[in-house]
Amino acid sequence: MKNMGIIKFTQHKVLIYIVVGIFLLLIAWIVLLNAHHLMVEVDQPEQADAILVLSGAKGEREAEAAKLYHEGYSDKIIVSMAQVGWNTYTGDIMRMHLVELGVPNEAIFDYGDVSSTREEAKQAVPILQELGVEKLILTTSKFHSGRAQWIFNRQLKKAAVDIEVISVPVRDEVFDSSWLENHKTRKQGASELMKFVWEWLKL
Missing domain, CATH: 1.20.5 (Single alpha-helices involved in coiled-coils or other helix-helix interfaces)
Incomplete structure (x- = not known):
């Protein structure tokens, strides 16, 4: 029993x-x-002092920045410098692409030597102050936009710099609740969620 x-x-x-x-x-x-609500942050484009393009993707990010420039949202584009090969930096590649897309070379500013979004945000502070930026359009891929805006806001707050960050990722990209159905977006989303957790743990 x-x-x-x-x-x-x-x-x-x-x-x-x-x-x-x-x-x-x-x-x-x-x-x-519902994780895309965490990963994606899309604001309405508005007039800003500069457009900052984060390194990454295959040209879509700076192409979006060029569109915003030609639409009159800002007369300055800032690109970050991440090393991708021997003496080769993303900022130089993005500059060439932007010029090819009709943005004047003198309207493009580069900064830093970065290897993460956190470094891009931290190292951006001096050039943003130098250019007198009070309102900034932040351009990146959609899946990266939520974390990018969060990190920039946090780093600016740490530096005691009052800049409004407007998230305008690549507008014709689709990253929604169907992200789990596609191999490419699954890979992007899974990586982004892990980076989100890692960034939160590093607070």
């Missing part, structure tokens, strides 16, 4: 674990389906 009681208790315990596990998986799935 004692053994029967132990067996029943064990079975009951296993059943609870299974139910709790299914519940947690369901919660995780709901969170993942």
Whole structure:
């Protein structure tokens, strides 16, 4: 009888674990389906003192910055310098692309030697102050826009610099609740969520 009681208790315990596990998986799935709300931050474009383009992607980010420039939202574009090869920096590549897209070379400013979004934000402070920026358009990929704006706001606050950051990522990109259905967006989203957690843990 004692053994029967132990067996029943064990079975009951296993059943609870299974139910709790299914519940947690369901919660995780709901969170993942809505994770794009955390990753994507899109503001309405408005007149700003400068447009800052973050390194990365394959030309879409600076192409969006060029569109914003030609639409009259700002007369300055700032690009970050991340080394991608021997004596090769993203800022130089973006500058060439921007000029090709009709942005005058003298309207483009570069800064830093960065390897992360946090460094891009931290090292941007001096040039933003030098250019007298009070309102900044931040341009990056959609999946990266939420974390980028969050990091920039935090770094500016740490530096006691009062600059409004407007997030205008690549406007024709799609990154929504369907991000789990596509291999490319799944990879982007998973990486971004891990970086979000890592950035939060480094607070």
